[in-house]
Amino acid sequence: ENKITDVVVIGSGGAGLAAAIEAKDAGKEVIVVEKMPIIGGNTLRATGGLNAADTSVQAALGIEDSVESHYADTMKGGYEKNNPELVEVLTEQAADAIEWLINLGADLNDVGRMAGASQDRSHRPTGGAAVGPHLVQVLKESAEERGIEILTETTALEILAEDGVITGIIAKDKNNDEFTIEAKAVIVATGGFGANATMVTEYDSALDGFGTTNHSGATGDGITMSVAVGADLVDMVEIQTHPTVVPSNGYMITEAVRGNGAILINRDGQRFVNELETRDVVSEATLEQTGQTAFLFFDEGIKESLSAIEGYIRQGLTTEADSIEELAEALDMDAATLMATIEGYNSFVEDGEDRDFGRGDMPRALKTSKFYVIEVGPAVHHTMGGLKIDTRGQVLNSDGNVITGLYAAGEVTGGIHGGNRLGGNALTDLIVFGRLAGQSAGTDL
Numbered sequence: 001e002n003k004i005t006d007v008v009v010i011g012s013g014g015a016g017l018a019a020a021i022e023a024k025d026a027g028k029e030v031i032v033v034e035k036m037p038i039i040g041g042n043t044l045r046a047t048g049g050l051n052a053a054d055t056s057v058q059a060a061l062g063i064e065d066s067v068e069s070h071y072a073d074t075m076k077g078g079y080e081k082n083n084p085e086l087v088e089v090l091t092e093q094a095a096d097a098i099e100w101l102i103n104l105g106a107d108l109n110d111v112g113r114m115a116g117a118s119q120d121r122s123h124r125p126t127g128g129a130a131v132g133p134h135l136v137q138v139l140k141e142s143a144e145e146r147g148i149e150i151l152t153e154t155t156a157l158e159i160l161a162e163d164g165v166i167t168g169i170i171a172k173d174k175n176n177d178e179f180t181i182e183a184k185a186v187i188v189a190t191g192g193f194g195a196n197a198t199m200v201t202e203y204d205s206a207l208d209g210f211g212t213t214n215h216s217g218a219t220g221d222g223i224t225m226s227v228a229v230g231a232d233l234v235d236m237v238e239i240q241t242h243p244t245v246v247p248s249n250g251y252m253i254t255e256a257v258r259g260n261g262a263i264l265i266n267r268d269g270q271r272f273v274n275e276l277e278t279r280d281v282v283s284e285a286t287l288e289q290t291g292q293t294a295f296l297f298f299d300e301g302i303k304e305s306l307s308a309i310e311g312y313i314r315q316g317l318t319t320e321a322d323s324i325e326e327l328a329e330a331l332d333m334d335a336a337t338l339m340a341t342i343e344g345y346n347s348f349v350e351d352g353e354d355r356d357f358g359r360g361d362m363p364r365a366l367k368t369s370k371f372y373v374i375e376v377g378p379a380v381h382h383t384m385g386g387l388k389i390d391t392r393g394q395v396l397n398s399d400g401n402v403i404t405g406l407y408a409a410g411e412v413t414g415g416i417h418g419g420n421r422l423g424g425n426a427l428t429d430l431i432v433f434g435r436l437a438g439q440s441a442g443t444d445l
């Protein structure tokens with residue numbers, strides 16, 4: 001059955017839900033369409049945190065940080081290929097995004113370090129619990145409280161335009177019945193294309209055969225649909241692999257494990273990289289090791305610091321032992337080498353200087369039994385490229401002009417993360433630009 005509304009949001013991940021809430025709070029009628037049976041998309045899988053500087057939470061914890069530092073880290077992490085104006089918006093509005101989420105009921109009271117960050121600024125629930133499911137739950141409840149209609153198992157097929165002005169979408173329901181939703185604004189929040197192997201290899205043939213951490217709905221639909229109404233694309237070749245993914249099942253191990261002190265070792269029992277280097281660097285270094293995978297090594301102290309690790313143990317992803325020697329044996333690794341690696345690293349922690357790889361932050365020595373490893377390797381994780389947007393979240397055409405009525409936010413857009421996204425900046429992106437797109441659509445109508 002055809003519908004009429006003010007704003008249609010395509011996709012119910014973090015970006016789509018944030019956009020829907022803001023558009024509704026601006027007084028507009030909103031319908032969200034979601035092709036999967038569950039809402040939340042890849043956002044549900046986010047386990048790291050939300051990067052923001054100069055927040056009330058940091059202040060309460062005595063962490064001194066600045067928007068300038070967040071900006072500089074993000075540009076450096078992206079090899080300065082990022083669109084500086086979008087990064088300004090990202091970093092300047094991040095603290096407000098945290099307050100907004102807290103007001104909606106989110107717990108973001110734990111702050112940790114992610115790779116490429118010069119300060120602790122990754123906000124996550126108390127105890128380091130997985131942030132994605134928590135935020136999706138909070139946003140979902142907030143959307144429902146506001147009476148926002150979310151149609152699951154409903155796939156957007158086409159964005160409609162008349163004389164260059166957006167007029168709605170064509171969607172199909174779970175019975176494959178097509179219908180039209182007439183709207184004055186369409187917000188594309190369909191996520192990235194990491195689960196579309198054809199599209200991934202079209203832009204980066206080196207990733208042929210790689211697994212992915214993405215949910216199966218991350219197929220780039222929003223990119224294809226928007227290009228059909230004239231949208232321009234940016235940075236499509238920039239595709240990120242995440243270095244710590246369990247090869248047997250694609251399960252992603254959060255970067256926060258390294259952030260809280262874990263190291264990476266190869267099959268010879270040796271470290272081979274600064275574990276807090278950016279994802280591309282750590283991925284590449286791992287592929288150079290025998291077997292093209294590595295072992296993430298941590299002790300009981302790190303396990304206690306991050307509740308996500310309990311989940312990894314429960315799911316049988318870890319190999320554990322009471323001593324380092326026993327662990328080496330279980331891994332068929334030379335015990336003396338492994339011992340020397342751990343002792344060497346612990347002496348670096350003590351001296352505050354990593355003389356082998358220059359790792360900056362070494363929060364914990366590895367000396368409390370039990371000892372654990374998880375085998376990890378790189379898999380396709382985040383597609384940095386996508387729809388070209390302006391600082392209001394409006395989609396641009398190839399002449400650099402806005403397409404009236406078309407907005408986009410989240411992983412479907414490009415330009416924010418440049419050549420490499422920092423861990424913790426995806427959630428910032430979704431919430432900051434999701435809100436912005438919703439607000440812009442709300443005021444433009």
Ligand code: ADP
Nearest residue numbers: 011013014015035041042043156191217410411
């Ligand atoms: P972001 O992180 O940018 O918010 P997510 O991956 O979390 O992106 O969410 C995007 C959502 O959009 C997913 O739930 C996905 O299933 C949904 N989606 C993707 N393509 C379509 C489509 N054609 N129609 C409806 N929903 C879609």
